[in-house]
Amino acid sequence: MGVADLQAIRGKLDLYEKLMRLDKPIGTLLLLWPTFWALWLATEGQPHILLVWIFALGTLLMRSAGCVINDYADRGFDPHVKRTRERPLAAGTVSVREALVLFALLCLCAFLVALPIMREVWQLTLVALFLAASYPFTKRFFALPQAYLGVAFGFGIPMAFAAVTGEVGPLGWTLLVANIFWALAYDTEYAMVDRDDDVKIGIRTAAITFGRFDVIAVMSCYTITLGILGVIGWDQHYGVGYFSGLALAALIAAYHYTLIRERERDGCFKAFRHNNWFGAVVFAGIVAELNLRPWLGL
Numbered sequence: 132m133g134v135a136d137l138q139a140i141r142g143k144l145d146l147y148e149k150l151m152r153l154d155k156p157i158g159t160l161l162l163l164w165p166t167f168w169a170l171w172l173a174t175e176g177q178p179h180i181l182l183v184w185i186f187a188l189g190t191l192l193m194r195s196a197g198c199v200i201n202d203y204a205d206r207g208f209d210p211h212v213k214r215t216r217e218r219p220l221a222a223g224t225v226s227v228r229e230a231l232v233l234f235a236l237l238c239l240c241a242f243l244v245a246l247p248i249m250r251e252v253w254q255l256t257l258v259a260l261f262l263a264a265s266y267p268f269t270k271r272f273f274a275l276p277q278a279y280l281g282v283a284f285g286f287g288i289p290m291a292f293a294a295v296t297g298e299v300g301p302l303g304w305t306l307l308v309a310n311i312f313w314a315l316a317y318d319t320e321y322a323m324v325d326r327d328d329d330v331k332i333g334i335r336t337a338a339i340t341f342g343r344f345d346v347i348a349v350m351s352c353y354t355i356t357l358g359i360l361g362v363i364g365w366d367q368h369y370g371v372g373y374f375s376g377l378a379l380a381a382l383i384a385a386y387h388y389t390l391i392r393e394r395e396r397d398g399c400f401k402a403f404r405h406n407n408w409f410g411a412v413v414f415a416g417i418v419a420e421l422n423l424r425p426w427l428g429l
Contacts, residue, residue, distance in 0.1 A: 147233060150202060150219045151195035157404050159194045161317065164410025165310045166190055166287030168417055169303060172367075173295040176421025181247070182294060189244045189256075190287060196237035197263040197283070203230050204267030205334075212328040234264075248294045255293055259286040270334045277322065277337040281314030282307070302363065309359035316352035316384075317406040319345060320391055323399040346392055353384035360413065369420045376416015383409045 152158055166186050170178045202209065202220045209221035219225035238260050245256045262283035269276040285307045292303035315337060322329065322338035323345060329336050341348040357377055364373045383405065390402040 146219045146225050147229075150199055150225055150230065150233065151237070152198040153195065157407055158198065159191050160407045161314075161410060162190045162194050162284050162287060163187065164407075164414050165285050165306070165313075166291055167414050168410075169288040169291035169306055170295070171414070171417045171421060172302065172306070172363075173292045176418065178295075182291075185244055185248060186287060186291060186294075189241055189290075192237050192241040192244065193259060193263055193287075196234055196241065196260075197266065199230055199234040199237065200264050201267040203227065203234070205270075208332045208334060211332050212325055214325060214328075238264075245290075252290050252294045255286070255290045259283070259290065262286055270336065272335070274335055274340045275315070275337050276335060277315045277318040278311055280318055281311030284314050285310030302367075305359060305363060309356050309363070312352045312359070313356040313406075313409070316349050316356065316387075317403050317409075319349050319352070320387065320399050320406075321403040323391065323394060324396045324403070346388070346394070349391060350384065350388055353381075353387070357381055357384070364420075372419030372421075372423060373416045376413050376419065379412040379416070380409050383412065 148154060167183075170182060170186060174182075202218055205215070206220045206227070209215035209218050215221055220227070220230055241260065242253075242256055245252050262279075266276070266279055266283045269279045273279060288307045288310060289299040289303050292299045319337040319341065322336035326336070326338045329339060337348070338345050357380060360377055360380075361374070363369075364377065387402040387405060390398040390405070
């Protein structure tokens, strides 16, 4: 194998990396934080390290698979959107066949990763794969595809509870509902970036559906998310650690308002990416409540 062959292989791998968005980890983090919320809550702050690694790897694989099938579904639209026209499928640098094979391999790997866990998780893994594969097509007919995304992006929550306790239970489903509203908030911010292009090509998004009430809708979704998380904390008798995390998340949401209120593309995209910190501080509050407070004797 010559140098030219190695360069060709490296170039193809770089394209696959871009197709899976490995160069843009924000999507993986937005899946990972709610999954970690669930793992820590389900285990009362003591998740087995193997479970942490399994869910972290599974999240990366599922997000990568979701990106591939999203670009496959949108391959006819992406060339007409400034932000997406250089994606490998849109640009024609990766073939449809290559994308579908890569999607299938990622799904297979995600299922294999879940095998060491309880049988109940295997069934939920199949549901998660279906959600990831079907989400991109909801933009054709569903007025709020971001709500469907919230289920898809948050399905690590019921999987985590099932892996730990053998069932999801009310706490797991309630946490999933909170994640749906969080996804509605951050992905509407994301959709606000491409609203003009999406209107032209006929894709449905929450930003288009909400119209001039988009900013109010985003902030309402943040409020509902924090309200549900607050109810969880009250029901579980959590204290200062947990609610400090929610307070910081509320401040972050307020900051996002300053970024999106003028509906400028750069500000909306910055707000979307900044949601990593929203998820992180909620997780930090959970860790502080379940791990640090007992250690400090509080």
